[in-house]
Amino acid sequence: MLRDLYYTLFEFVRTFGALQLFFLRLLIHSPTVIWRRFGLVVGQVYNAGALSLVIIIICGVFVGAVLGLQGFSNLSRFNAEDSVGAVAALALVKELGPVITALLFAGRAGTALSSEIGLMKATDQLSAMEMMAVNPIRRVVVPRFLGGVVAMPLLAAIFSMVGLLGAHLVCVSLLGVDVGSFWQQMQQSVEVADINEGIVKSVVFGIAASLLAVWEGYNAIPTAEGVGRATTRTVVLTAIVVLVFDFMITAVAI
Amino acid sequence: MQQTRTVELGTGLFALLGMGALFFLSTQTTGGEDFSADDTFEITARFDNVGSLRARAPVSMSGVTIGRVKRIEFDPSALDAVVTMDIDARYDQIPEDSDASILTAGLLGSQYIGLQAGGSEFYLEDGSEILLTQSAIVLESLIGKFLLSGGSDEGSN
Numbered sequence: 001m002l003r004d005l006y007y008t009l010f011e012f013v014r015t016f017g018a019l020q021l022f023f024l025r026l027l028i029h030s031p032t033v034i035w036r037r038f039g040l041v042v043g044q045v046y047n048a049g050a051l052s053l054v055i056i057i058i059c060g061v062f063v064g065a066v067l068g069l070q071g072f073s074n075l076s077r078f079n080a081e082d083s084v085g086a087v088a089a090l091a092l093v094k095e096l097g098p099v100i101t102a103l104l105f106a107g108r109a110g111t112a113l114s115s116e117i118g119l120m121k122a123t124d125q126l127s128a129m130e131m132m133a134v135n136p137i138r139r140v141v142v143p144r145f146l147g148g149v150v151a152m153p154l155l156a157a158i159f160s161m162v163g164l165l166g167a168h169l170v171c172v173s174l175l176g177v178d179v180g181s182f183w184q185q186m187q188q189s190v191e192v193a194d195i196n197e198g199i200v201k202s203v204v205f206g207i208a209a210s211l212l213a214v215w216e217g218y219n220a221i222p223t224a225e226g227v228g229r230a231t232t233r234t235v236v237l238t239a240i241v242v243l244v245f246d247f248m249i250t251a252v253a254i
Numbered sequence: 255m256q257q258t259r260t261v262e263l264g265t266g267l268f269a270l271l272g273m274g275a276l277f278f279l280s281t282q283t284t285g286g287e288d289f290s291a292d293d294t295f296e297i298t299a300r301f302d303n304v305g306s307l308r309a310r311a312p313v314s315m316s317g318v319t320i321g322r323v324k325r326i327e328f329d330p331s332a333l334d335a336v337v338t339m340d341i342d343a344r345y346d347q348i349p350e351d352s353d354a355s356i357l358t359a360g361l362l363g364s365q366y367i368g369l370q371a372g373g374s375e376f377y378l379e380d381g382s383e384i385l386l387t388q389s390a391i392v393l394e395s396l397i398g399k400f401l402l403s404g405g406s407d408e409g410s411n
Contacts, residue, residue, distance in 0.1 A: 039258075046261045050268035089283050154272025161275035164283070183282070190283045199276075 022215055025137060026145050033142045040139075044147025048109040048210075052155060055108050056101060060159040063100060064166030067091055071167075072175050081175075085182035086189040088167035093190065093198045097160035099246055102205035105152055106238035110213035113144050114234040117217030118227035141218055145210045152206025153199060160198065197253045204245055209238045293343035295380040296324065299354045299367075304335045305390025307356055307365045313339050315369040320345050323367065339367065341378070349374040353386035365390060 034041060071084040117140060120126050126136040171177040213234050220230035304326055313321035321341035329336050341348075351372030358365050369384075378384070 042265050043261050045268070046265040049272070050264040053268060053271075093279060093283065151268075154269060154275070157272050157275035157279060161278050186283050192280065192284055195280050195284060198279075 019211075019215055022218070023211055026142055026211070026214075029135075029138050029142045030146060033138055033146065037138075037143065040143035041146045041150070044143045045150050046147075047112070048105075048144075048147045049151030049155060052105060052108045052151070053158070055104055056155050056159050057162050059100065059104055060162035061166040061169075063096055063159075064088060064092060064163030064168075065170045067096070067163070068167035068170035068175070072171055072177065081171075081177055082181035083185050083189075084171050084177055085167070085184075085186035088171075089164060089186040089190050090194060092160045092163040092167075094194050094201075095246070095250075097163065098156045098198055098201035098205055099242060101156040101159045101202065102152065102209055102242040103239055105148070105155060105206075106209050106213070106235050106242070109148060109151070110209050110234045110238055111231045113148065113210070113213040114217035114220065115227055115231045117141065117144070117214060118220030118222075118230045121218070121220055122222040122224070122227055124222075141214050145214050148210030148213065149203075149206045152209065153202040156198065156202035156205075193253075197249070200253075201246065201249050204249065205242050208241050208245060212237050212241065291321075291340075291342035291344070294321065294340040295343055295346070295378075296338060296340055297378055297380075297382050297384060298336055298338050299384040299387050300329070300332065300334045300336055301354075301356060301387050301389045302334055303389040303392060304337060305356055305365055305392055307337070307367070307390060311364065311366050313341065313367045313369065315345070315348070315371070320369075337367070346377060346379070348378045350376040350378055350382065351386065352378065352384060353388065354384045355388035356390035358391070 067088045068084060071087040072081055075081050075084055075087065117126075120136075120140065126140065129136045129139060168182065172179050172182055216230040216234045216237070220226045307323065307326060309323050309325055311323045312319040313323060321339050324338045324340045327336045327338075328334075337354075348369065349372040351374040353370050353372065355368050355370070356365055357368045372386070
């Protein structure tokens, strides 16, 4: 019993350390990959970013719209419907934009990354590369990691913008909030520091989500079951890490 | 080849859209009436109580922002607050005997300084001090006054 606990704890610390070393390896290879194999990174930005646009835009519109609805119905108790723009903008830019984008990103792009790399490992493609003196970290893992890191902040910004348009649609067009006060209240209460907080969060989440996805894929047990488990773990771990980091960054920023 | 072109085109569009969104967020949702003047002059005013006035609060005249509060200090010898303001140098014809009061934007809004023009022929310039000032209205003391005057009315009856 105690022995099991010891081994679990030991394994946890060992895995955590291995993850840090893996991250360092990715960082060391990154400049060479950007310099010599830029095309690979572009392809992965396309996979992780451009192909996630549909889900990001649709979810963004509806999250913004529901923020507008909730904000309107709650603020109208205090006759402060005009502040709904400020509420929606602050919530989207600082919290919901980066966090929901990161969760959607883990579901859409993270799973694709880990199952792709995991399947490459299961079908011995990674070993074949090593046989041909091609470094699989450099050829496969780093471009996917960098693609995710680049795509995530852009996706979060698109999510926030589309969300604001959704809130505008609901509040101004449907509920009759004045267009001028909607945007003016927003501009008075949102500061550049708020936008920066959102950008910092989305960059950190992008690094965390991409790292966990490629890590899980690269270390997947090379069987059908192992790849499936790696994909699941990617989503679960990313959700936990993103929400914990979100709390820590917010605590520092305030 | 065609495949690569599609990927590159998609990536380019995606990156442009993302940067456009960042630009939209940083220009359309922030700022508002951000006061920016290249050339300013500095004036001061003394208040008994500045309330919740903060540095960078607007200084406005007839509802137009003409400057910003630069800093707020406590003067230990005169026991009042000294507010230093930067005024846009374009407005160099504000009468010297104008009065400054600390006002609140909206019911629970932020506080700002409102200038009311006087009738002097001399104008405010760099380093001049506004002598006529009105402090911020503190809600608690207002309520206290109201309760007290209500009580005394009842007492006299």
